[in-house]
Amino acid sequence: MSGDGVVEVPGRRGLLDEVEAAEADLRAAAEARPVADQSDLTAYFAAVIAADQKVEPRDWMPEAYRKGLIRQIAQHAHSEIIGMQPEGNWITRAPSLKRKAILLAKVQDEAGHGLYLYAAAETLGVSRDELVDLLLQGRQKYSSIFNYPTLTWADVGAIGWLVDGAAIVNQVPLCRCSYGPYARAMIRICKEESFHQRQGYEILYTLANGTPAQRAMAQDAVNRWWYPSLAMFGPPDRESTHSEQSMAWKIKRFSNDELRQRFVDMCVPQAEVLGLSLPDPALRWNEQRGSYDFTPPDFDELFRVIAGDGPCNRQRMAHRRRAHAEGAWVREAAAAYAAKHRSSDAG
Ligand SMILES: [Fe+2]
Ligand SMILES: [Fe+2]
Secondary structure, three states: OOOOOOOOOOOHHHHHHHHHHHHHHHHHHHHOOOOOOOOOHHHHHHHHHHOOOOEOOOOOOOHHHHHHHHHHHHHHHHHHHHOHHHHHOOHHHOOOHHHHHHHHHHHHHHHHHHHHHHHHHHOOOOOHHHHHHHHHOOOOOOOHHHHOOOOOHHHHHHHHHHHHHHHHHHHOHHHHOOEHHHHHHHHHHHHHHHHHHHHHHHHHHHHHOOOHHHHHHHHHHHHHHHHHHHHOOOOOHHHOOOHHHHHHOOOOOOOHHHHHHHHHHHHHHHHHHHOOOOOOOOOEEEOOOOEEEOOOOOHHHHHHHHHHHOOOHHHHHHHHHHHHHHOHHHHHHHHHHHHHHHHHHHO
């Protein structure tokens, strides 16, 4: 417990420190930007990356860098928006007014993350409308984790702890991504994700220290969310398609397997504080590696869910399409209002 009586997540501060260090370096990089020779664009781009400077929207960039970033940022933005659904499912059923207010704020944060990320993608010359269309047509993906159902209140805790926790481990290195607008969005998002993780952890802590039935509910949620959370880091390195180029361009900094290991190593002491077990009989400390050995997730299941065959894929997309259609009048009204203001400003 911390001074305010709220349980602290072991290891949380270290990740936040990394985000703050990335933010300081990003500021320094902006100030130190060299006025280098820009007559050879390819060489200039390579020099910016090599010097850990940021590539900005005004800069020339290879087409594959631009396209790859659009794909990655869009997939990330879609995940934030679709990710509102599993938890939104519990807003009306949260067990107290306080829990309801916190969950509402958290789900709203996710909408905000989607907006920062769509805005970051737009700096690469694609419009948010286009990206939303690609999602609705099923031509762009979102994280497979959001195709799993939230069966009990404890799932909201498990999502905060494990799903937001895995998201942070994935995203903290992206605060150092070579593309400036994405790196800046990630810094802000990571700070908020850290709060999300803490709220989920606190829900589980409360349940784990409650009645035997509450404790069992918490354990059951952890059992169901553990492997899907491990799968969030993507396929094993030997099967990962985009990684190498992404590393060379300093978009991605660590491999899927490295990040997955880091997540496992963080979760074990956190689970101990909760007094809950992780559903892996093979989980044990490996003295030589200085890490925990663990059972990898079922990657066949991951590929099935990515291909559209998870428990909730159809439901999530149907809901998104309905919400988009029902929101059409709001978009039209906002556009009409903006146009009216533009013409009155001009007059
Ligand atoms: Fe988020
Ligand atoms: Fe979150």
